[in-house]
Amino acid sequence: EIVVTQSPATLSVSPGERATLSCRARQSISSNLAWYQHKPGQAPRLLVYGASTRATGIPARFSGTGSGTEFTLTISSLQSEDFAVYYCQQYNNWPPYSFGQGTKLEIK
Amino acid sequence: EVQLVESGGGLVQPGGSLRLSCAASGFIVSSNCMSWVRQAPGKGLEWVSIIYTAGSTHYADSVKDRFTISRDSSKNTLYLQMNSLRAEDTAVYYCARDVGASFPAYFDYWGQGTVVTVSS
Numbered sequence: 001e002i003v004v005t006q007s008p009a010t011l012s013v014s015p016g017e018r019a020t021l022s023c024r025a026r027q028s029i030s031s032n033l034a035w036y037q038h039k040p041g042q043a044p045r046l047l048v049y050g051a052s053t054r055a056t057g058i059p060a061r062f063s064g065t066g067s068g069t070e071f072t073l074t075i076s077s078l079q080s081e082d083f084a085v086y087y088c089q090q091y092n093n094w095p096p097y098s099f100g101q102g103t104k105l106e107i108k
Numbered sequence: 109e110v111q112l113v114e115s116g117g118g119l120v121q122p123g124g125s126l127r128l129s130c131a132a133s134g135f136i137v138s139s140n141c142m143s144w145v146r147q148a149p150g151k152g153l154e155w156v157s158i159i160y161t162a163g164s165t166h167y168a169d170s171v172k173d174r175f176t177i178s179r180d181s182s183k184n185t186l187y188l189q190m191n192s193l194r195a196e197d198t199a200v201y202y203c204a205r206d207v208g209a210s211f212p213a214y215f216d217y218w219g220q221g222t223v224v225t226v227s228s
Contacts, residue, residue, distance in 0.1 A: 044202070096169075
């Protein structure tokens with residue numbers, strides 16, 4: 001199983017500022033990484049796949065970068081609706097799918 | 109429009125059974141790999157099980173030999189039969205559609221989830 005680790009666990013950022021979330025895989029997963037946004041009581045929402053391709057309807061302020069073992073999700077100018085928990089997920093080696101433990105993005 | 113609607117959650121005693129359903133619309137459930145993913149209270153997302161388009165299945169080690177994933181094409185519905193339930197199975201259970209047909213990848217659609225509580 002490929003272990004995926006996210007950091008930080010919690011990130012406090014003010015609206016309008018930039019947020020940078022990290023995801024690290026214990027071994028290379030090429031670009032086979034997705035990012036999801038999850039709000040309480042809602043279904044998780046796909047943001048990015050292939051490490052850097054935004055899903056349909058995702059605003060341009062969300063951008064993903066990285067390959068191999070190091071990945072980043074950047075939200076360029078935080079809006080109020082962006083405060084949520086974010087998960088990365090590797091799909092290079094399966095089963096099982098591996099999710100990171102999540103980063104909670106909270107209002108500073 | 110693709111929609112996934114889970115049902116069947118509830119309160120069950122340890123050792124009991126429960127069957128979750130996920131009614132799909134907007135696509136044919138057997139045309140994509142489909143998974144169940146859960147989130148225990150205060151925890152992150154944990155993949156539980158997958159059924160491939162060909163019908164084969166895989167399970168997380170934590171549920172192997174206790175849970176069974178299946179689908180009914182006539183009802184366009186995904187199921188998760190959960191037996192020998194334990195307190196640690198308490199979670200919100202989501203069904204999720206994989207973009208992959210031939211092999212799994214990432215999830216483009218998720219349901220709203222159904223809550224399973226295992227407690228005496």
